Amino acid sequence: MTQVTRIVGRSVPRMDAPGKVTGTALYAADFALPGMLYGRVLRSHEPHARLVRLDTSRAARLPGVRAVITAPDVPDVRYGGSVKDERVLARDRIRFAGQPLAAVAATSPDAAAAALAAIEVVCEPLVPVLDVAAALAPGAPLVHEAWASYTALPILHRDRNVCNRARIVVGDVERGFVEADRIFENRFTTSSVHQGYTEPRAAVAQWDSSGLVTVWSNTQLPFEIQTTLAEILQLPPSKVRIIVPGIGGGFGGKLRIGMEHFAALLAMRTGRPVKVMTTSEEELTAAYPRQPAIVEVKTGVTNDGRLTAREARLWFDTGAFAGSGPGVASVATLMLAGPYRIPNLLLEGFAVYTNKTNFGSFRAPSGPQANFAVESQMDIIADALGLDPLELRLKNIVREGEEGPTGQVLTAVGLEECLRRAADAIGWRDRRPRAGRGKGIACGWWTTTGGSSGVYVKINPDGTVALNTGAAEIGTAALTGAAQVLAEDLGVQLADINVVSADTLSTPYDFGAQGSRTAFAVGNACRAAVADLKRQILALASKHLGVEEHALALREGSVVGEGKRTTLGELARISQASGGGLIAHGTFVAPPTPYDAKRVEGHVYPAFHSPSFHAHAADLSVDAETGEITIHRYVVAQDVGFAVNPAAIEGQIEGGVAQGLGQALSEEIVYENGRVLNANLTDYKMPTTLDVPRVESILVQHPTLVGPFGAKGVGEPPNIEPPAAIANAVASATGVRITTLPITAEKVALALRARAT
Amino acid sequence: MTRIPLSLIINGQTHEVLAEPHRTLLDVLRTDLGLIGTKENCLEAECGVCTVLLEGAAVNACILLAAQCQGRAILTIEGLAAPGQLHPLQQAFIDHGAVQCGYCIPGMILAAKAYLDENPEPDENGVREALAGNLCRCTGYQRIIEATLSAARALRASPSSACRETAR
Ligand code: FES
Ligand code: FES
Numbered sequence: 057m058t059q060v061t062r063i064v065g066r067s068v069p070r071m072d073a074p075g076k077v078t079g080t081a082l083y084a085a086d087f088a089l090p091g092m093l094y095g096r097v098l099r100s101h102e103p104h105a106r107l108v109r110l111d112t113s114r115a116a117r118l119p120g121v122r123a124v125i126t127a128p129d130v131p132d133v134r135y136g137g138s139v140k141d142e143r144v145l146a147r148d149r150i151r152f153a154g155q156p157l158a159a160v161a162a163t164s165p166d167a168a169a170a171a172l173a174a175i176e177v178v179c180e181p182l183v184p185v186l187d188v189a190a191a192l193a194p195g196a197p198l199v200h201e202a203w204a205s206y207t208a209l210p211i212l213h214r215d216r217n218v219c220n221r222a223r224i225v226v227g228d229v230e231r232g233f234v235e236a237d238r239i240f241e242n243r244f245t246t247s248s249v250h251q252g253y254t255e256p257r258a259a260v261a262q263w264d265s266s267g268l269v270t271v272w273s274n275t276q277l278p279f280e281i282q283t284t285l286a287e288i289l290q291l292p293p294s295k296v297r298i299i300v301p302g303i304g305g306g307f308g309g310k311l312r313i314g315m316e317h318f319a320a321l322l323a324m325r326t327g328r329p330v331k332v333m334t335t336s337e338e339e340l341t342a343a344y345p346r347q348p349a350i351v352e353v354k355t356g357v358t359n360d361g362r363l364t365a366r367e368a369r370l371w372f373d374t375g376a377f378a379g380s381g382p383g384v385a386s387v388a389t390l391m392l393a394g395p396y397r398i399p400n401l402l403l404e405g406f407a408v409y410t411n412k413t414n415f416g417s418f419r420a421p422s423g424p425q426a427n428f429a430v431e432s433q434m435d436i437i438a439d440a441l442g443l444d445p446l447e448l449r450l451k452n453i454v455r456e457g458e459e460g461p462t463g464q465v466l467t468a469v470g471l472e473e474c475l476r477r478a479a480d481a482i483g484w485r486d487r488r489p490r491a492g493r494g495k496g497i498a499c500g501w502w503t504t505t506g507g508s509s510g511v512y513v514k515i516n517p518d519g520t521v522a523l524n525t526g527a528a529e530i531g532t533a534a535l536t537g538a539a540q541v542l543a544e545d546l547g548v549q550l551a552d553i554n555v556v557s558a559d560t561l562s563t564p565y566d567f568g569a570q571g572s573r574t575a576f577a578v579g580n581a582c583r584a585a586v587a588d589l590k591r592q593i594l595a596l597a598s599k600h601l602g603v604e605e606h607a608l609a610l611r612e613g614s615v616v617g618e619g620k621r622t623t624l625g626e627l628a629r630i631s632q633a634s635g636g637g638l639i640a641h642g643t644f645v646a647p648p649t650p651y652d653a654k655r656v657e658g659h660v661y662p663a664f665h666s667p668s669f670h671a672h673a674a675d676l677s678v679d680a681e682t683g684e685i686t687i688h689r690y691v692v693a694q695d696v697g698f699a700v701n702p703a704a705i706e707g708q709i710e711g712g713v714a715q716g717l718g719q720a721l722s723e724e725i726v727y728e729n730g731r732v733l734n735a736n737l738t739d740y741k742m743p744t745t746l747d748v749p750r751v752e753s754i755l756v757q758h759p760t761l762v763g764p765f766g767a768k769g770v771g772e773p774p775n776i777e778p779p780a781a782i783a784n785a786v787a788s789a790t791g792v793r794i795t796t797l798p799i800t801a802e803k804v805a806l807a808l809r810a811r812a813t
Numbered sequence: 814m815t816r817i818p819l820s821l822i823i824n825g826q827t828h829e830v831l832a833e834p835h836r837t838l839l840d841v842l843r844t845d846l847g848l849i850g851t852k853e854n855c856l857e858a859e860c861g862v863c864t865v866l867l868e869g870a871a872v873n874a875c876i877l878l879a880a881q882c883q884g885r886a887i888l889t890i891e892g893l894a895a896p897g898q899l900h901p902l903q904q905a906f907i908d909h910g911a912v913q914c915g916y917c918i919p920g921m922i923l924a925a926k927a928y929l930d931e932n933p934e935p936d937e938n939g940v941r942e943a944l945a946g947n948l949c950r951c952t953g954y955q956r957i958i959e960a961t962l963s964a965a966r967a968l969r970a971s972p973s974s975a976c977r978e979t980a981r
Contacts (some may be wrong), residue, residue: 058892069907076905076915079850083916086849252950254854254862304852304916306951336855531914531951648892703910707952711913714953737859737948745941770829 062302063544067703068750070515070533071555078336085258085333088388092214092260093122095315095322095332096168098158098175103730104184104197104411105150107177110158120167121392124159124175125327130321131290135364137312139219139378141200142414144317150179151199151376153410153724153731154342158426161322161330184411186193188350188371190272191217191408199376199409212382213658220382223657224389224403224461232365232400233772236356241438244429246779247724248373250345251418252347252715252742255304255796258333260317265676268295269320274303276310276530276571276759277568282560288317294432294719296320298529300558304568307715308417309344309665310530311570314380344416345725347372347384347407351429353392356400357437359450360726368392370426377414383408384421385662387503391426392432393461395471395501395669396604401461405539413728418467419712421774424719424779428797431498431780435787439467445784446479446488446497453499457532459565463652464663469668470695470758474726476501478693482673488788492678495726496785498777500672503664504760504769506646509578510564513542513585515638519625520552520614523582526566528558532771533576533704540700541579541764544585547610564641572769575700576666578766585642592638596627627647666760670694671775672713674785683787683805685721692777697768705770706753712774714748720779722747724798725741819883822846824892832879839863839874842889850890850919861947864920865889871927874944875945890919893926901967902926902960913951921947925961935965 075081112124127147134140146157158175162168185191199217200206208214213221233239259273269289274673275281277297286293286323295765303310315332323346324332334343349372356365370388374381385405392403405422438445457468479497487495512524523542527536539553557563567573590610597615598605608617613624624638649663656662675689692709699705722741726733734740759766779797787793792807816831821838823846830845839856842848842865851874852862858873865874866888894900902922905911912918921944928943929935935943940961941954949957 067910069870069910072915073902073907073912076912076918077890077906077922078894079848079919082849082916083852085853085916086843088844252948253914253916254860254948254950255852256854256916307950336857336859366913512952559976590891609977706954707910707913710953711951712953712957715950721938736857737855738857742949742950744946745944748955750955751953768914803886 057796060545064178065188067701068540068550069541069641069789070536070704072529081302082274083255083304084300085255087260087272087301089260091401092329092331093161093163093326094165094168095318095330096163096172097156097318098154098172099338100146100150100155102150102179102181103153104182105179106182106355107150107179107382109178110287111176112158115171117423118167118171118174119161120163122163123161123322124171124329125325125504126319126333131288133288133290134206135287135483136378137282138382139206139213139712141206142377146579154413155376158324159318173662176632184344184732185217187410188373188408191410191425199411209224211658211660218406219378219409220385220407222386222389222405222659224401224655226461226655227364227400228711229367229400230403233356233792235364237438239354239356240575241354241489242433242795244432244795246428248348248423249344249345249414249418249723250340250725250740251309253305253307253309256334256339257310257314258331259319259475259570260331261323261330263323267298269323270297270299270798271316271320272299272301273314273316274310275300275316276303276528276570277559278528278558278563279311281566285312285316285320289573296628297561303528303530306530306569307419308421308570312344313418325443328783333665335735337735340725340740341732342413344379344414346418347374347381347415347529351426353424353429353433355387355433355437358443361441361443361451363396363398366398367402369404369407370408373410373415375410375412375414379416380415380421381737383660384417384436386659388422388426390461390664391422392430394430394481395454395499397454397458411683412727419539419715419775423500423502423772423776424716427776428779428783432783432795435784436793437581446475446484449475449499460657461662462662464649466667467498468667468697468758468760470756471499473756474669474671474693476697477756478646478671478673478691481691481754482675482689483754488569490498492680494788495673495675495727496781496783496788497673498780498784500776501664501667501669502773502776503571504576504668504763505573506578506665508643508645509566509574509581510643511578511581511585511591512564513582513627513640513642515624517625517629518626519623520554521546521548522546522554522556524563525554525578526558527578530569532574532580532708533701535578536597536704537575537700538578538582542582546585546589548613567752572771573634576583576763576767576769577646579767580644581642583642583764585619585640585646588640588642589638592640593627596631600627600630601749613759649801666762666768668695668773670773670777674780676785676789678789678804678810683801683803683808685801685804687749689752690749691754692774693756694770694773695756695758695768697760697763698766700765700767701726701754705755708751708771709774710751713751713778715742716778717748718743719797720782722800816896817880819879821882822886823881824883824889832876834880836879838877838879838882839877841879842874848889848891852916852919861924862917862920864947865925866923866927869927869930870922885945890923890924893922902964905960905964905967908962909956911952911956911960917947917949921957923951929965929968935962937962
């Protein structure tokens with residue numbers, strides 16, 4: 057499909073870049089108000105305990121301290137997305153090391169820190185539930201004794217420490233295993249990794265005399281935070297206004313409530329604006345990092361490499377609260393199927409309570425964990441059957457018009473092209489060029505999350521255009537992409553567009569910057585707005601020029617026809633004088649993806665909307681002595697549907713791979729007895745310039761019918777395949793199969809040594 | 814606590830401030846002077862978002878006491894180019910798509926400047942080493958490195974371009 061376009065499909069610089077390179081762009085962490093106090097949160101040292109007493113009297117008397125609040129000072133509300141199991145401050149029970157116990161506001165950060173140190177905490181430690189195995193053991197202590205009484209989504213399957221079991225059943229796995237010549241059973245584990253955004257979570261809250269609280273925060277989901285905060289404060293949502301000044305990265309870590317409620321409660325108490333911002337230690341102990349997982353995969357295959365059945369289970373440690381867990385466990389089942397045609401499936405995802413932080417969503421939640429397992433196993437199968445891993449995949453991948461695991465019909469399936477082009481680029485034929493060097497491949501699929509988006513598009517009297525959207529720009533350039541779509545359709549230049557975004561009081565609703573959806577959904581809402589605006593413009597121009605509407609055309613900021621011409625600016629001025637201005641409300645909601653409801657249970661995400669497909673290939677060497685891995689080349693072929701802004705998409709791929717390589721090779725939040733051992737950026741090892749290789753991106757374009765110009769979601773997928781691609785390349789280079797993340801040099805060296813003896 | 818008078822030369826201008834002796838340069842820049850282009854994250858010299866130039870050398874403002882900077886020249890991102898102008902590094906970062914969320918970018922650009930001032934003909938490895946103390950979680954660094962190399966070429970071709978007026 058070729059489309060002649062002016063602005064979409066081009067690598068234009070992102071619109072907000074000048075402000076960001078000059079330091080004038082404002083972020084939530086920069087936001088300040090006159091008279092503002094500084095808030096801090098006192099957090100538990102115990103992973104599991106009965107809270108006996110909190111003595112705040114000494115802290116409250118310290119100089120500069122304006123408020124100290126504990127549970128009795130805040131509304132007694134349980135909140136949470138799918139299970140209402142969380143409170144703002146611990147009341148009588150402590151469920152993780154890092155749980156908020158009290159909050160203080162003071163005139164300086166130092167005074168606030170001194171107040172925290174002066175609060176006396178008395179608690180009786182309880183036996184902690186340290187991991188999934190302990191949580192599932194017979195007679196395990198319950199993280200939430202009253203779990204059955206909590207308000208929860210009715211479709212969840214909950215049982216004691218399991219806050220959801222999502223399931224997909226297709227065909228008959230037992231029959232499928234009988235049909236198989238070989239059955240492979242493998243177990244994999246992954247560790248928790250932090251999103252690693254460079255801007256800490258931050259919020260500034262201020263109440264006005266009408267009882268409205270405004271919170272400036274770096275949330276990815278202003279409208280969800282509005283609802284949650286209203287629930288916590290026991291206010292109607294209209295009394296809560298969330299504004300996102302700017303976000304220094306989110307990657308899913310800024311989806312759920314962060315510092316907003318502490319700032320709002322402290323501001324209410326003191327009558328002053330209050331700012332609360334996290335420290336690195338708080339981020340690594342008490343944020344929403346990726347769930348650690350245990351994955352067991354049993355796959356049946358014929359001798360010629362046809363997959364006949366898969367039974368797989370994935371257990372997520374969701375920590376002390378359900379949070380994203382039930383949903384992410386659901387998505388995991390779709391990822392366990394992989395982008396493969398397997399006639400018999402029994403796939404289960406569990407979200408399990410433990411006494412740890414509430415693990416959450418991180419770029420393609422569940423993707424890397426499930427993909428690491430199933431794509432590692434594909435190579436194990438290929439090696440055992442003497443097949444080429446690429447051929448095994450090509451034999452089993454889903455094709456155009458086939459069914460996904462829950463019965464959705466797959467269209468715009470660019471997977472074969474992704475696999476072949478990634479393999480060609482990496483030089484697949486020479487897969488093991490010498491001892492210690494090898495190439496690995498992994499593929500996958502992912503969703504373009506739907507949800508609704510609204511925009512207002514207004515023509516200014518000088519002919520420029522205001523795009524007003526409820527979505528927040530989290531750094532992906534998604535709003536530049538949406539503005540490109542708007543400029544393309546409206547026949548104006550990108551420089552003519554100004555974006556106003558993410559203010560729950562004044563911008564239209566948006567489902568938020570999550571799930572690779574912003575450019576897709578906001579772009580489509582822009583198209584709807586332009587359709588409406590064009591009607592207004594042509595009707596007005598027809599009257600003004602005395603030319604029939606059908607004879608008029610919109611071209612480069614003007615309306616022309618029958619030799620006459622007027623500009624958008626002139627029409628906007630006429631409309632302002634006579635009809636309130638040229639403005640349109642464009643909306644989009646992704647049409648539901650039909651699926652077979654009989655195949656799923658406990659599932660909050662039963663089909664992938666406008667799915668994307670991708671393949672990653674790595675070429676690396678392993679040092680036989682130290683186990684150290686050197687990546688020579690890394691190739692990504694990703695089916696993006698249509699590349700609205702190729703350079704921006706390549707940037708997403710490069711950054712997503714870097715993050716994925718961190719998870720693959722070096723990153724792990726290390727727990728010991730329920731406490732984090734490496735809660736600082738020296739010991740939590742994110743990749744630096746010295747660690748990330750050059751990433752070669754191949755943009756495959758199989759347009760979806762739904763996305764703007766055919767675009768699919770692109771932000772999350774690059775984060776999915778790196779662990780599997782690296783594990784497969786390491787196995788190819790050394791013959792050693794690492795089944796736990798991260799694949800550190802020590803781990804590889806030990807495995808090499810174990811094999812030698 | 815007693816405050817001491819400090820005279821800081823920031824972006825060529827002298828600022829007189831009163832600050833407690835334990836306060837960091839970062840805190841004084843952001844809180845007292847409103848120079849929020851210098852960013853704040855780990856406060857432990859581990860991420861580099863607070864990078865400024867002290868007498869031309871890249872330093873982490875989060876672990877530097879403001880009192881240590883008495884009378885010394887400090888360059889922040891706000892002073893890299895005159896208002897309405899862009900330094901070649903800033904232009905290159907825009908043109909190469911090296912910016913995503915942007916939170917690491919002021920520190921990254923200043924670390925790159927300190928390096929290019931000493932190494933006008935850098936290679937990729939040199940740039941990678943010079944920027945190893947600046948974390949970026951969005952970009953994977955590729956375009957940041959390309960932008961820095963490209964800015965070095967622009968600076969060599971026209972050394973005065975460091976203060977040239979640009980289109981934006
Ligand atoms: S804030 Fe200074 S190095 Fe991180
Ligand atoms: S651009 Fe976001 S951290 Fe570098």
